[in-house]
Amino acid sequence: MGPLVPLQNxxxxxxxxxxxxxxxxxxxxxxxxxxxxxxxxxxxxxxxxATVLKVFFTAAxxxxxxxxxxxxxxxxxxxxxxxxxxxxxxAIVGGIIMGAGFIIxxxxxxxxxxAAAIGKIDAMWFILGSMIGIFIFGETFVFWKDLYMSGxxxxxxxxxxxxxxxxxxxxxxxxxxxxxxxxAEMAEKKFKREDITKEI
Amino acid sequence: MKEKLxxxxxxxxxxxxxxxxxxxxxxxxxxxxxxxxxxGATRSVVIGAVTSITxxxxxxxxxxxxxxxxxxxxxxxVLEIAGVIIGGFLSGAWAGRLKIRVEHSPGISKRKRIxxxxxxxxxxxxxxxxxxxxxxxxxxxxxSVMSMxxxxxxxxxxxxxxxxxxxxxxxxx
Amino acid sequence: xxxxxxxxxILISFGSIAAILPKQKTSSVQLDADxxxxxxxxxxxxxxxxxxxxxxxxxxxxxxxxxxxxxxxYSKYHLPxxxxxxxxxxxxEKWMPYIDQVSKNNIFYSNGTTLxxxxxxxxxxxxxxxxxxxxxxxxxxxxTIIKPSxxxxxxxxxxxxxxNKRKAASLYxxxxxxxxxxxxxxxLPPVPRKKKKRVAGGCS
Amino acid sequence: MKHLNLLILGGIVVxxxxxxxxxxxxxxxxxxxxxxxxxxLERVNTRSQYLGISKAKDLTQNDTVTFIDIRTPxxxxxxxxxxxxxxxxxxxxxxxxxxFLKNDQMKVLxxxxxxxxxxxxxxxxxxxxxxxxxxxGGVQDWISEVETKxxxxxxxxxxxxxxxxxxxxxxxxxx
Numbered sequence: 001m002g003p004l005v006p007l008q009n010x011x012x013x014x015x016x017x018x019x020x021x022x023x024x025x026x027x028x029x030x031x032x033x034x035x036x037x038x039x040x041x042x043x044x045x046x047x048x049x050a051t052v053l054k055v056f057f058t059a060a061x062x063x064x065x066x067x068x069x070x071x072x073x074x075x076x077x078x079x080x081x082x083x084x085x086x087x088x089x090x091a092i093v094g095g096i097i098m099g100a101g102f103i104i105x106x107x108x109x110x111x112x113x114x115a116a117a118i119g120k121i122d123a124m125w126f127i128l129g130s131m132i133g134i135f136i137f138g139e140t141f142v143f144w145k146d147l148y149m150s151g152x153x154x155x156x157x158x159x160x161x162x163x164x165x166x167x168x169x170x171x172x173x174x175x176x177x178x179x180x181x182x183x184a185e186m187a188e189k190k191f192k193r194e195d196i197t198k199e200i
Numbered sequence: 201m202k203e204k205l206x207x208x209x210x211x212x213x214x215x216x217x218x219x220x221x222x223x224x225x226x227x228x229x230x231x232x233x234x235x236x237x238x239x240g241a242t243r244s245v246v247i248g249a250v251t252s253i254t255x256x257x258x259x260x261x262x263x264x265x266x267x268x269x270x271x272x273x274x275x276x277x278v279l280e281i282a283g284v285i286i287g288g289f290l291s292g293a294w295a296g297r298l299k300i301r302v303e304h305s306p307g308i309s310k311r312k313r314i315x316x317x318x319x320x321x322x323x324x325x326x327x328x329x330x331x332x333x334x335x336x337x338x339x340x341x342x343x344s345v346m347s348m349x350x351x352x353x354x355x356x357x358x359x360x361x362x363x364x365x366x367x368x369x370x371x372x373x
Numbered sequence: 374x375x376x377x378x379x380x381x382x383i384l385i386s387f388g389s390i391a392a393i394l395p396k397q398k399t400s401s402v403q404l405d406a407d408x409x410x411x412x413x414x415x416x417x418x419x420x421x422x423x424x425x426x427x428x429x430x431x432x433x434x435x436x437x438x439x440x441x442x443x444x445x446x447y448s449k450y451h452l453p454x455x456x457x458x459x460x461x462x463x464x465x466e467k468w469m470p471y472i473d474q475v476s477k478n479n480i481f482y483s484n485g486t487t488l489x490x491x492x493x494x495x496x497x498x499x500x501x502x503x504x505x506x507x508x509x510x511x512x513x514x515x516x517t518i519i520k521p522s523x524x525x526x527x528x529x530x531x532x533x534x535x536x537n538k539r540k541a542a543s544l545y546x547x548x549x550x551x552x553x554x555x556x557x558x559x560x561l562p563p564v565p566r567k568k569k570k571r572v573a574g575g576c577s
Numbered sequence: 578m579k580h581l582n583l584l585i586l587g588g589i590v591v592x593x594x595x596x597x598x599x600x601x602x603x604x605x606x607x608x609x610x611x612x613x614x615x616x617x618l619e620r621v622n623t624r625s626q627y628l629g630i631s632k633a634k635d636l637t638q639n640d641t642v643t644f645i646d647i648r649t650p651x652x653x654x655x656x657x658x659x660x661x662x663x664x665x666x667x668x669x670x671x672x673x674x675x676x677f678l679k680n681d682q683m684k685v686l687x688x689x690x691x692x693x694x695x696x697x698x699x700x701x702x703x704x705x706x707x708x709x710x711x712x713x714g715g716v717q718d719w720i721s722e723v724e725t726k727x728x729x730x731x732x733x734x735x736x737x738x739x740x741x742x743x744x745x746x747x748x749x750x751x752x
Contacts, residue, residue, distance in 0.1 A: 005233060015276065016279045022236070023279065027288040028287040029224055030284070038303060060344045064346065067344065085349060090332065091352045093331075094327045094329075098324050098360075099358065100320075104319050104364075104368060105317050106372075107324075118298050119292075119299050119300040125317045126318065129319065133328075137329040138261055141262050153348065
């Protein structure tokens, strides 16, 4: 009966080993998908390569459906699985700053580690930059403290907010994603950039 | 023939890579009950450094003191990111993409690319602490458990990136 | 038929199945019948009157006595420091933080062992931890601690030693100090903080 | 196209794992309780499951009623109520007894004390069985009441009856 670590009280060392193995899978999946190239990542915002959109939403849907089926057959207890806590203002403002960081830097933390692993020096600078950014946040925390803590809504789910069942939301997301995939593939043809896609 | 060998293998089909990533995420939920993460690991490294250099300062600062408990380098996310680095390296080696270089669009110089990358990193580091997670921690993990926080963070990240894309097009295309 | 179309077909079919699936309320914490049967047979939940006497004399901070009899019997007499949760109110919302917590060791007691073991079975089946039963209840508490019976002349040193301990305990509990705080119902202790069941995670 | 069959292979693996999940859950979920804890609490509060020794005495002649002794076979051979059936406590959920426990015959559980049989009654009733009763008092009370003195008490021998006047005993003056 999952999740195993909290329920079968697995030792901390084994939990850290699991973290490492999951990290391996995460790294391989990211690198194989091409996320180790910032130009491929940026392709989504300029149309010529919508890999980010395809991989991101397929992964989210696979995991979501997986959780629903595992829950249905009673192999996982969703009351224990972590759901991010929703702080309205800090999620939005944080997301905006991260969005800017994404388009300027070309990476996100996970992909920057993968890119650095295969020798991308700009990714290493990105990691260094993110460390400085975290340090600055820590130092100036007193200014953002109330923004950081305000608008607490608890770990609410989208299906609760909209008021539909989890299964319905999954289907809704799949339909929306299928539409987005189709549009993305159209955009890839329209904004074709042979010179870039050939190189990366 | 040697030239053929040098040619790096093509990237995996994005949908298949998405399913692979989804299954890794699902395995993480089933085994540990928590999703993936990345910015948390960077924070642990920063805190580990701050506490080792100036322990008193770490206690005094409001934000870092929250995480002072256990040894920061032996936390779940740091081990996970160690796995990501080695996994990325293995996959890069297998596909022949290992090469020390600065990847930048022909339109800009290496130096400018490195400035941009560090600035982007700085913004991302700062934003990930404020938003309590990055694209993998908050957005991807959040979306798969249908959390509102994940959905809003993802919309904010991709939305802002799309909006600002026009202003930074010189860096990419 | 490129991969996008195939993938969409697979996802939509799984998605439509997922849409009709009922959300399984699998509270993994609840015990099944065979787990409960095994735990009862092991009798690890029974606390003897001697053990309770030691705990009370040493003022064990982790101890929480819960009287499951009705409030009338409780007001007439209850063990020192015991709070009253009548059995019929056991699963009320207001008592949840007391019977579903991990900071204290609860000992259910009643006149005998029947009511207290019923309370224990119900809480254990819901997966609550740290609950125990006073074996023999107040009847046995009185037979052994308050009015210990003189061991026979052939008694072994162990029995004599135990009798003396019980005699001392009896003085402790029935002495003037013991009797006075007996009937003053103790103020309800602070609500123990319930451990958050959800796993910590994410990057926060 | 190479990736295509990989994708199909992945799909098959996912379907297989779900089927496997359903198969395992059918086996592991076998002992899940049917009745909720609050439902059980209401039943317990009625105390309707208890059967006094006097009423039980008459039922021993009635063959539509079966007594179930939950003690160990050794204790059962030592002494047991006539034509009682022996199902030791940890064998109660075994498959061989499912049919017997399911039939709508009236069944009375008893053990060395009423605590054990009461626990058995709670588990079996919450698990889904019905018309089960608990002999109030254990084998000792049965022997002393029925076998030797041959008198039939009406008042139940429940171990919840207070044997002491707790309040008087506590006051130092009367000690």
